[in-house]
Amino acid sequence: MVIKKPVNEWKSMLTIVIKSKVDEFRMMGYTKTNAEDIWQCLTEKVWKGNPEKRLHEVVQDIFHLKTTTYMSFLTVKTYKDDNLLASIAALTESND
Template structure:
């Protein structure tokens, strides 16, 4: 299943967060790198549990799917990534495979 590049899908989050006072300490590229590292870290955790083919892009797609009304604050975004459970991720993965059967 082909997922969009993680850095491209992070653009709206970073652009919104540039206006927040706490995020002004980080540049746009540093913030994108931090979020990307979080997603890759969560994917590595899933691989440690035995889910071998999990990528950071898939983790980001799973987490960001719930942001239909707009992007949340940075602290919620980080919490959503770090608290993602393997069962929720695998459920999302199965539903996405059924929605897009040709993207395997």
């Protein structure tokens, strides 16, 4: 039997999957990426709330999250925070 749960109920089981996505984005130059922003992006842009999904569907959604979707989410978030330039600079600065 395959269990469907609201996506937020799967979150605690997905730490390593989310970390993998954070690492991927950091390797691509988005050095300030963090797990909470990834999760919030998925909740707001991909799932649009807290729908019921199977575990493998949630994992697939995380692995398929594109940088363009993530950057669009961050842009809207920073407009709300009214600090767009500082956030873009923080994301693209290197940790040399």
